[in-house]
Amino acid sequence: MDKIMPASEAASLIRDGDHVAVQSMGTQGIPMLMVRELIRQHRRELTITSVVAGIGIDWLSFKGVMSRFCGPIVSMERFGLCQGFRRGVQAGLIEFEEYSETGILARLSAGSRNLPFGITRGMIGTDLPALHPDTIAEIADPFTGERVLACRALRPDVCLLHAHRADPLGNIQYEGGTIWPDVQIYPKACGKTIVTVEEIVSEDEVRERPHETVIPHFAVDAVVHAPQGCHPTSFFPGYVYDEAFHEQWVAVSRDPAEAIAMIDRFCAAATQVEYLELVGEPALASTRNWKELA
Amino acid sequence: MSAADLGIPGAGPTSTDYTVDELMVATLARQLDDDDQVVNGAASFIPVCAFALARATHAPKLVWLAGAVGLDPRPRRIPASTLEAPLWHRSSMYMPQLEDFWSYVLNGRWLTKFCVRGAQIDQYGNANNSVIGPDYHRPKVRLPGSAGLGDMGSIGKRLLYWTTTHNPRTLVERVDFVTCAGWLDGGEARSALGLEGGPEFVVTDLCVMDFEPESKRMRLRSVHPGVTVEQVQQATGFELLVDGEIPETEPPSAEEVRLIREEIDPDGARKREFGG
Numbered sequence: 427m428d429k430i431m432p433a434s435e436a437a438s439l440i441r442d443g444d445h446v447a448v449q450s451m452g453t454q455g456i457p458m459l460m461v462r463e464l465i466r467q468h469r470r471e472l473t474i475t476s477v478v479a480g481i482g483i484d485w486l487s488f489k490g491v492m493s494r495f496c497g498p499i500v501s502m503e504r505f506g507l508c509q510g511f512r513r514g515v516q517a518g519l520i521e522f523e524e525y526s527e528t529g530i531l532a533r534l535s536a537g538s539r540n541l542p543f544g545i546t547r548g549m550i551g552t553d554l555p556a557l558h559p560d561t562i563a564e565i566a567d568p569f570t571g572e573r574v575l576a577c578r579a580l581r582p583d584v585c586l587l588h589a590h591r592a593d594p595l596g597n598i599q600y601e602g603g604t605i606w607p608d609v610q611i612y613p614k615a616c617g618k619t620i621v622t623v624e625e626i627v628s629e630d631e632v633r634e635r636p637h638e639t640v641i642p643h644f645a646v647d648a649v650v651h652a653p654q655g656c657h658p659t660s661f662f663p664g665y666v667y668d669e670a671f672h673e674q675w676v677a678v679s680r681d682p683a684e685a686i687a688m689i690d691r692f693c694a695a696a697t698q699v700e701y702l703e704l705v706g707e708p709a710l711a712s713t714r715n716w717k718e719l720a
Numbered sequence: 721m722s723a724a725d726l727g728i729p730g731a732g733p734t735s736t737d738y739t740v741d742e743l744m745v746a747t748l749a750r751q752l753d754d755d756d757q758v759v760n761g762a763a764s765f766i767p768v769c770a771f772a773l774a775r776a777t778h779a780p781k782l783v784w785l786a787g788a789v790g791l792d793p794r795p796r797r798i799p800a801s802t803l804e805a806p807l808w809h810r811s812s813m814y815m816p817q818l819e820d821f822w823s824y825v826l827n828g829r830w831l832t833k834f835c836v837r838g839a840q841i842d843q844y845g846n847a848n849n850s851v852i853g854p855d856y857h858r859p860k861v862r863l864p865g866s867a868g869l870g871d872m873g874s875i876g877k878r879l880l881y882w883t884t885t886h887n888p889r890t891l892v893e894r895v896d897f898v899t900c901a902g903w904l905d906g907g908e909a910r911s912a913l914g915l916e917g918g919p920e921f922v923v924t925d926l927c928v929m930d931f932e933p934e935s936k937r938m939r940l941r942s943v944h945p946g947v948t949v950e951q952v953q954q955a956t957g958f959e960l961l962v963d964g965e966i967p968e969t970e971p972p973s974a975e976e977v978r979l980i981r982e983e984i985d986p987d988g989a990r991k992r993e994f995g996g
Contacts (some may be wrong), residue, residue: 477817478762498866515862526868527870528826528871547826547875550915551873553911554899597942604816662804
């Protein structure tokens with residue numbers, strides 16, 4: 427069965443109120459085509475989980491798509507705090523369900539293996555566990571009595587990932603291994619998996635490089651073709667983050683009206699091709715030429 | 721103890737031509753040993769330069785996981801991001817985070833020292849990167865969040881703090897929220913929870929501090945050249961322990977300054993931590 431579909435159709439797998447896990451590592455690897463599509467389709471009341479949320483979560487915050495963030499950190503790394511997210515939390519419009527990194531990963535790991543909870547030694551002694559009486563509980567190791575934290579299984583409804591290649595069946599390939607935890611854990615923990623990819627290839631081509639297949643087709647529900655689909659974030663090794671775009675975002679995001687105007691301008695693009703035209707080839711090319719500059 | 725004290729070739733005489741970022745880098749580098757493994761997180765320019773300097777001087781075998789991904793990288797310079805691929809240049813491995821990175825961190829054998837920066841650090845070495853203000857749910861300022869900090873203070877790591885903003889807003893009597901567990905309420909509070917490791921060392925733009933072994937309160941160890949004990953106390957939001965004569969922080973050697981400026985960080989990425 428062919429799983430290739432446009433972003434608009436893939437986004438219809440996500441309903442208002444869903445919990446959506448979004449690949450993100452600060453300025454790296456955010457499936458921005460799907461982020462824009464959620465904004466275009468006016469999704470509401472989403473809970474988002476990311477490992478290090480970045481500009482995508484800021485856009486969802488400004489546009490009122492996300493009402494809760496469940497994860498360890500929201501930061502654009504060298505570009506600083508996400509202003510829309512920060513304002514939303516400070517105004518009481520967005521909830522931050524904050525865990526340490528091992529805490530959220532323990533929750534997702536348990537979800538991925540159909541276990542009731544995962545455990546961690548992280549967060550002990552911090553103020554984080556007390557925020558979560560429904561999901562974090564101190565328990566004793568039944569064998570030694572040692573103190574550990576039980577982290578309740580988390581099974582988000584959908585995940586959004588970005589990868590290098592897919593075939594029409596939905597076999598997902600990454601070049602150079604799965605560096606980030608999102609790719610390894612979300613498809614197993616989440617009810618549905620949507621993957622945007624740089625390139626669509628044939629099943630035969632996938633079979634020439636089975637060692638690069640990291641998500642099997644049966645775990646994938648939708649494949650969306652999205653060249654430079656993480657722009658303005660990076661996608662190793664193809665391209666780095668767009669520095670000028672992020673700087674422009676930092677400048678306009680101080681003012682909500684200007685921020686929303688910028689988001690709307692880029693979300694007006696109905697397809698990835700239109701979006702890339704809006705960004706312009708010189709800016710895109712500069713993100714691809716990073717190895718000469720590194 | 722400085723590299724010069726250890727008789728490291730090339731350490732040479734101390735320099736008088738250095739800036740505070742270079743002093744902080746050299747001071748942090750001296751906390752790292754040849755058999756350590758270290759990892760850097762986001763926007764961590766001082767630690768990254770310190771790792772590179774330690775590798776170039778007294779700790780050539782120091783293992784460095786750049787951005788928690790790139791094993792022993794050889795970046796041509798320190799780039800504008802300490803997480804992104806340019807920092808991983810010529811690594812010998814890209815480490816998958818979920819299974820590999822966290823397993824090596826949590827295992828206990830490796831990565832025993834961890835560099836921490838908090839928006840607030842208190843007198844017992846607890847750090848806050850979550851919220852400013854008394855109400856967590858309606859904060860005055862929503863900070864980025866825990867990331868790995870909420871883990872590193874609880875899993876037996878030896879914590880090395882750095883901050884480039886030594887003032888009463890950063891160094892507070894009590895953090896508004898404990899994101900990273902330090903010595904908690906001091907004394908035996910940390911060991912009562914079964915936690916090992918803990919905060920050991922703090923380098924700021926003004927001084928070097930540690931923690932008094934009994935009370936676990938922050939204690940002044942040295943002031944940077946040109947800074948007085950009184951200035952440090954005035955810039956600190958709680959009463960610092962001061963035992964006897966406080967020496968000056970050992971300045972970087974001329975060779976350390978040259979390495980930082982010419983070979984490790986010619987673009988001055990380390991100055992990004994000073995609001996520039």
